[in-house]
Amino acid sequence: MFKQFAFLTLLFIGLLTNAQNVHNTLSLLPNYIKSKGEKGDFRIAANGTTAKIIVDQDDWKGVIRAANDLADDVRKVTNVAFPVVKDTKLSPGAIIVGTIGKSKLIDQLVANGKLKVDAVKNKWESFVIQTVGDNLIIAGSDKRGTIYGIYDVSEKIGVSPWYYWADAPVKKSTDLYVKAGRYLQESPKVKYRGIFINDESPSFSGWSAKHFGGINSKVYTHIFELLLRLKANYLWPAMWGNAFNEDDPMSPVLADEYGIVMGTSHHEPMMRAQKEYTKRKEQIGAWDYVTNAENLKKFWTEGLERNKNYDNIITMSMRGDGDVAMGKGDDAENIKILKQVISDQREIIEKVYNKDPAEVPQLWAIFTEVQRYYDAGMNVPDDVTLLFCDNNWGYIRRTAPAKELKRKGGMGLYYHIDMNGGPWNDRWINTTTVPKLHEQFSLAYKSGIDRIWIVNVGDLKPKEMPIDFIMRYAWNPDAISANQTFDYMQDWAASIFGKEHAAEIAEIVSKYSKYNLMRKPEVQDPNIFSFVNYHEAERVQKLWRDFAAKAEALEKKMPKQALDAYYQLVLYPTKASAGVAEIYLAAGRNNLYAKQGRVSANDYAERARELFELDKKLTARYNDSIAGGKWKNMMSDVHLGYQKWSMPRENTLPPLDMVTPLASPSLGVAVEGSTDAWPGTEVKAELPQFDALDKQRYYIDVFNRGTGLVQFTAKANQPWIRLSTTKGKTVKEQRIYVDIDWKKAPADKSSGLIEINQGNTKVPIIINALKKTAPKSKDNYYGGYSGEFSIPANKFSANVPGNNAKWIVLSGLGRAEACMGIDPTTAPSSTPENAPRLEYNIFLPEAGAANVLLGILPTQDVNPGRGLRIAVSIDNGEPVIIDARKGYHDEFKEYTPENLSRSKVLKPLPEFGHNYALISRGKPRRTEVFDNQRWLNATLDVKTEGIHTLKVFMIDPEVVLERIIVNPNDKYPSYLGAPER
Template identity: 65%
Template sequence: MIQSKIKFHLLSLLLFLVGSVFGQSIKKNDQRTPVNYVLHKMEAQAFKIVANGKSASIYVDSNDWKGVIRAAKDLGDDTRKVTGIASLVFESTKSEKNAILIGTIGKSRIIDKLIAAKKIDVSSIKGKWESFLIQTVDGQLVVAGSDKRGTIYGIYDISEKIGVSPWYFWADVPVKKSSELYVKAGKYFQDSPKVKYRGIFINDEEPSFAQWARGAYGGINSKMYATMFELLLRLKANYLWPAMWGKSFNEDDPLNPLVADEYGIVMGTSHHEPMMRSQKEYTDRKKEIGEWNYETNEKNISQFFYDGINRNKNFDNLITIGMRGEGDVAMGEGDDLKNIQTLQNVIKKQREIIQNVYNDAPENHPQVWAIFTEVQRYYDAGLTVPDDVILLFCDNNWGHIRRTYPEKEKVKNRIGGGGLYYHIDMNGGPWNDRWINTTTIPKLQEQFNLAYQSGLDKLWIVNVGDLKPKELPIDFIMHFAWNPDAIPADKTQKYMIDWANRMFGNEHAEEIADIVSKYTKYNLWRKPEAQVPNIFSIVNNQESDRVLKLWKDVVDKAEKLKSKIPVDAQDAYYQLVLYPVKASAGVAEIYLAADKNMLYAKQGRVSANDFYKRAQGLFEEDKRLSDYYNNSMAKGKWKNMMSDIHIGYKMWSMPRANQLPEMKEITPLPEPTIGVAIEGSELSWPNTTDKATLPLFDGLAKSSYYIDVYNRGLGKFEFTAKANKTWIKLSQSKGVVEKETRIQVDIDWNALTNGTSDGTIEISQGNSIVPIQLSAIKAAQPKIEEPYFGSLTGEFSIPSNSYNTSVPGKFAKWVTLPDLGRSDASMGISPVTAPSAIPESAPRLEYKVLLSKKGKATVCLGILPTQDINPARGLRIAVALDNQTPVIIDARKGLVDTFGEYTPSNLAHSKVLKPLPPLNKDIYLNGNAKQRRSEVFDNLRWLDTELQIDEPGIHTLKVYMIDPEVVLEKIVVNPDNAHSSYFGPIPMQHNVK
């Protein structure tokens, strides 16, 4: 959404006073095209698109670009979609009154004539990249573009504002009907996009996308691509990497590049397909060309490159240069120095080919070099490419960028600039992430803002897999690319509401935005393909039950809302809301049910079989949901599009079929038999010799824990429960159990004195008695009026945004990043390009904490898994208690820096380095989950250190920014690894008024 300048067509003072939306100036706005100039009822001097059963005709010069003429015809048909009356399109320079005049400056005689007659002033857009002007002039509506795509964007801007979504085809978003359409009198212009090239990469297209295209269009051909080109243009995007696995864009259908050029799409090829040649073009000619080795086969490979550029020379291309090994792997035999020299020779030859084909300097023909995986090592080692080439940096395949724009490139003011290749879909390491949307808008905003602010602003290309079901992140990234400054972190929810409004109308926009925000957030906790047993704890913090409730709540909300959605929007609602919510929740619950089944089977609970059946039922429901998507939704339009296998991954690659996790059915004992399980333990009684002991009750947190009394056999039994102390409160003292019942244990804290009190609970069935021990600790409340965190048992957690004080630094400050991460918000730095700091001048967050014991306290900082984006200095954050010397933790080096006397130069090479205390690698680990726990899968990195507590009581915990890209999500003090869980202890702030 662009920060645009808007000038008035001279209107009457009356119109000005009543508040025309065309202001004399416009402030930053959070919409790419901020002014909604379309009206649905007549206003003085407004232009009539459709009124009184008649539509305005459209005139476009036949000499204008074919893509402009084609888009003008789309506009004519869009008026039909909205009103039932099409606008006729004439390829003529002579027009009638009340007409829409469309054209490109210097290409359209219609527009040039208006300029010459001083009817329109195009100085604000002339010579700019992809800019346009819309103006009412003498009863006409003029759309003038600075270039081909500028004009096309102006046309589609009107289409969207009259009610035709860019997603009308690709997501079946209904057209917003209206009987009349007007354009408010005035002048509006759209400035150039902040990111020059903005596009998507169709990848990992088998089985879903390719099967759909073959069924719907007979192949991945020009007819199919035409729909994609139109979508991109309606989104104001301009760039495409086409489907590539076993596909050849230029050869599978020779019309493909012609249609792309006609539409106005800049074509490229993926990061490992140089010189406009697809991988398939090589594999089809492998016998003829020989091995893909430039060292041994330079002549044939160079000819292969030449043929690709020569074939596509008349089209609008962004040429990928460089070379990787065959099949998207590293080139060579592992010798980086040799590979660097080879790559330098490759690029030199490729530039010579570009020079020869175009008979022009290579710098006049845009090129991009993808610094992907091992190529980043080469770049770091000093491999350079010509200054005009775009340096395309990449993410880690799972949505965290690996480099910001290097300072050395800024210093030399590199002409080509930098770009970003980013994944919202992944087929490969570290793990597949293909099936459903697992990317939140706050995460995209944080990562793309980091890229943009650092200077990666020339090109954004996004791996979108099958395109569906990644509609939401595609929409956001293309909007954000136009003007990243227009959607700051605190506007992401507003964007979500705006998106829902654009898709479904205003009535339920907030509800839909909330639903979609939640399911993507929950997916990011643990992406469906990366689900394994025992991620969420069943016995600690009631975690699995809380996770299940959150999923069920959002599903219930989506299902209830379905009946309120208009009939014509039901297909779009299923695609964009209901299917991803229900299917994602189903996969999550399958694993939660399987976890309970396995634990309960181990404990001998007859209810284990209920969870076995629940997982099986969810498995069948998953199939039904996908079948409806593929075969019934939109009358079968998207057949096969939802065909990815997504349950039961054992390695990174897609399994052959969906598969349930391991489960067990148990055979109940012939007689009803008591079993007892307690919160905080996976053991069960009476079959265990260990003593049953509930977790320590904390008088500050007013702890409450449960005891499960369950049946291991057929029939029913009666039980009794009694405590030996009156201050122990039980939710029930007796009952009848067929399967299981839960007793909640609370403490009457008013009846206890300060200190530790012990007690026992006995659960009995006949002669079978299970004693359960417990202890409760109470202390005087600290004398402090401010909110604080803490516990009497040691462990507690702090959401990063629940600080007491935020102290700005010399060049930066901590800011809240709403809805980013697992919790309600994270804390990041503004500006993200601020210089690194030393603690004295760094922004800091202060938290009041109660620490109940002297000695060492372990402090764990949960940060987002930011990559090694600036290897010259690291990724550092500092923590201190009260006025102690801050301990600086380097997330990249795994070192703690305790600066003594220091200067800013010491930030890169500190005086005192000592090994980081051993990481609590078992923090929040559950059983077998250790095999697949990492910052990548968890979307969180834990850093921990120890701080000295001289006296128990209230202290100030301080967190300092050292490097600005580190984002703080959570703090855990004294993690209790004996009672581990994925999210850790539930945060509890005290003294909150």
């Protein structure tokens, strides 16, 4: 039997025992760099000398620039100069860099039969690295293909793509060789892969102003280079208070030279930034196509004329001024207007480019209310990419519709790992895990969303790790499976910090992001976790403290050159996240204890203040000390004290209550399972039930409401009730543990009483015990005699494949150790009799109705009209099919504390069971989006008491199961549910 497994302590068990990597998940090519050469190998550097790079001066400027970067990278690694020569003559012992059809050097090698390029020629962003005689050839199919090949060598010799943006240390080496052979990189599976610099004030804008004089080309060249080193190619620039093309006219010029495809955000059409409009608003007039179409068309035409010679993807259509819905809410009228907008924009494109608009890359962002328009039948020409979106918090709103799979323009995804806006800000720190990214991007990709992946990354920092994963994963999503996500984390850590501590760093970074995903900092609240049930708050606090301590201890083992990177990527996000989480835990305990009259409430208020000061110091170190002040202002986001979705003016503590002690010692008593305190409460004090199967231990807190020393006695009226102490004295509080001597306890149900005394003050506490024989079973099972119990989805007793799919373990996903998802996610919907199913052995002590809650990830209505269904049954009973969409609508609106939990979008319904029960008690800010979990409720008929088989069936393939709670007991509510037993 699974007895009292602590839910959160199971997190990540087995992470460090993953199978050996089949390949390094950071690269699709094998590691061809060696420190010792053999016959046929190419020598980059050895014995204090280096090879030279030869590049055709007529090749792309971006290629020549990247060749110089490679030379500098070799210098960083070896401390020896590495010359670059612009020439068209081959030279022995040199690295020959060039683009097929653009470089005379490469074309000469092809013509002479020394280099075969059939596998890459005329392909998109492909390259080959090959030893040819005593030369090393890097040949690209196009400009970016060549650049990617150059940077592939840079990374493999020891220069991380994050050498600038995270101060990743360069791996020093004196001897560098390329193993003889041919290394072919095929074209990426996702054509356009990029980031959106958004939410860039105060952090990114303050940092840029301090170091570069503003958000200008000096900043952007660092971003361009990062993208290229990550083999990405696409950028939406900062736009809050900025206009990329006008603030610094060199920005678009350099973007094109570097090889970056530029775009504008989802609500900035025709290559015009919103700020370009707002500063001309008086001349242009209203952002209203009904009343001001001619002026807007002129404005858009000028934007395209300015940018037409660069590599762009044009954002089509329009929204209201300032990234809001347009019009007065009449969808039919808006659709009619937008159809005309797009038609007119296509005419502008044809006129400006003097070609068929179908030859010019365009996208239509199906963002927020535009999703309704698309669902209502609105569409755009077949050559325009449909850019589907997530729900702003990392769950995609649509998979690729079957009717669009042959679409010429394909389909793309706009995705958030940073959010400023509804439903709530998520911008300060990384709250996104690699397993979540893998699950969501895999779902998108396998359905056919593969033309564009553009990711809102906020200020870029501190979202380095998820940016790295998404850009690498986008090249070939088939190369990293769901069970390799920790392999990726370990490879990522090793690439920056070396192999020695890679596993520890990977675990720490995985866990801090996972715990943040459990409850993101901006939506923390003092009342989220239970302080009286299942030791929940204590367990959460221990998790954070343990990993903050591990991160601090590991810092002492880091070499000096890695300390800046370690602080940015590991220590700060871990320790600062832990501090914020504990601030709210301390505030919650303070609030509860103040309500109970405990003088110790003041200690928790003081602890919250100490942590608040620590948060300031951690931020100051980030901004002022690391890397010699390089990141001044970058960590400026307010992250404490959110009362609505938007960022507060300053960090503030949650409300704290101070207790004024009574003039003399005064007894107070609190018991596990209740927020009340005695004397002073009408209901009787009672501990949760004890039973002989689970052998629980519960606590009683004896505390002081006044000054001086409380002296107390504790006495049980039954010999089978055991107390950890029978007397004591305390200035503040003392805990008494209670358990049962089951050898002495009478059979079946029995009750007793514990009395806590201080002078004439007496507090009786009711004890209930149940002594029954454990059910006999040859198999392990979950459940017991004392109400609610949980089952982790991956702890099944049987996993039975269906006709077209199977359940698989998605390690590290969700709050717990793992989730269960479907492979393939493109499988057709099923009926229970043909579906894959999971089975769990459970013990139910009574016949009758059993309430089963299925905790699933908050997957959106990705395939509207079909359903988002899962089924559950007991034994051979008729499966109950539950549709997770029931009562759910995913359109966003404005959110305030008053309407948030009751809003049309996120309103939890009775069908969602446990979650709704908690909200009905007034728990603040509880929604499936914030909780990262949706609860589905089913009532099942149990014929007899005893061991049963709980079965869970796939109906629709996108539903991901994390947790099952059986017979939820809302007398003892908690955020995470009872631990499994």
